[in-house]
Amino acid sequence: MSPMKIKKTTFIIASVLLASSNTFAAKMAMPSDAPASYEAECASCHMAYPPGLLSAQSWKNVMSGLSKHFGTDASVDPKVQAEITSWLVKNATTRQKYSETAPDNRITKTTWFIRKHDEVRSDVWKRAGVKSPANCGACHIDAAKGIFSENNIKIPAK
Numbered sequence: 001m002s003p004m005k006i007k008k009t010t011f012i013i014a015s016v017l018l019a020s021s022n023t024f025a026a027k028m029a030m031p032s033d034a035p036a037s038y039e040a041e042c043a044s045c046h047m048a049y050p051p052g053l054l055s056a057q058s059w060k061n062v063m064s065g066l067s068k069h070f071g072t073d074a075s076v077d078p079k080v081q082a083e084i085t086s087w088l089v090k091n092a093t094t095r096q097k098y099s100e101t102a103p104d105n106r107i108t109k110t111t112w113f114i115r116k117h118d119e120v121r122s123d124v125w126k127r128a129g130v131k132s133p134a135n136c137g138a139c140h141i142d143a144a145k146g147i148f149s150e151n152n153i154k155i156p157a158k
Ligand code: HEC
Pocket: 041, 042, 043, 044, 045, 046, 049, 062, 066, 069, 070, 072, 073, 074, 076, 084, 105, 106, 107, 108, 109, 132, 133, 134, 135
């Protein structure tokens, strides 16, 4: 290979690597077409989770069990329920690796979530400033925008 060709090949490989490492974070982004009902009905007790965090089946499961939602009643009227469900399903993850049906309908119980967080010590999850693994925004400062990159993390000291 000529030096010129090697340079070009290296550049292409580097670009592909960079693109693939960014894909995961990009797919989590909050779509701009979220219905107002999503913010109104699903962001009062916790953040409005970006739909790319769960599979279509998992969202259907979450949305069909709102009257018994993690120890609380989060039910909405049928029209709103249909609107939110179809938007969540449309924007659910499409990546095989993240598409498992979430145990207990929890993002925080998926295999990928546990693997991505294996370096977080168990006592860190219990800190007052964190409270729960489901409280993404405690550590991911731009979680509401769907940005989970390691450059946007600040773990509360207590
Ligand atoms: C009345 C309060 C309330 C409302 C309203 C509510 N939730 Fe929740 N939700 C909870 C609680 C409490 C948990 C458990 C949080 C924890 O474990 O820290 C939870 C957890 C979740 C989880 C799992 C988080 C995890 O552990 O991975 C999802 C997904 C979820 N909610 C989606 C929704 C959607 C979608 C809506 C709107 C239709 C909604 N929630 C509305 C209270 C609520």
